[in-house]
Amino acid sequence: MNPRLDYYSASPKAMKAMIAMEALTSSLSIEAALLHLIKIRASQLNGCAFCTDMHSVDARRLGETDRRLYSIVVWRDSNFFNPRERAALAWTEAVTLLSQSHVPDDVFEQARAQFSEAELVDLTIAVTTINSWNRLAVSFRQAPST
Secondary structure (H helix, E strand, O other), rough: OOOOOOOHHHOOOOOOHHHHHHHHHHOOOOOHHHHHHHHHHHHHHHHOOHHHHHHHHHHHOOOOOOHHHHHHHHHHHOOOOHHHHHHHHHHHHHOOHHHHOOOOOOHHHHHHOOOHHHHHHHHHHHHHHHHHHHHHHHHHHOOOOO
C-alpha cells in the first residue's frame, strides 16, 4: 500500500490543530493505559493498521501485556478486562460506529456507572480524536513502518 500524500506537509495548519487536540486528550482525566486500549479498539473498527500498530507499541511501553492486546478485538468474550475497561470499550465502539448504533442507552448507562460526567466527556473526546486520526491515516493510506 502506497501513501497517497503526506498530510502533515500538505496542511500544516490543520495538522497543528490535530496535534493540539491529541495533546489535550492525553492531559485529560482518562488514564494513559485505558486511552491506549480505546485507541486500539477504535483503530481496529476503522481498519487503521497504522494507529493500531502505534498504540499497541505505546501500550506495551506502559506495561500492557500481549495477551490483553491480542484480546481487545474480542473483549466481550474475554475475562482480561475490568468493568471500567469494558465500559470504555463499549462506549468506544458505540461512538465509533455512531451511524449504526446511535450510542444506545444501555451503553451510556454502563459508561455512567464507571465514569464521572467529566470523565465521560473526556473519554468521548479521546474516542473522537482517535477516529479523526484514523480517518486521516486510512484515507491517505498511511501504513505502519516495517
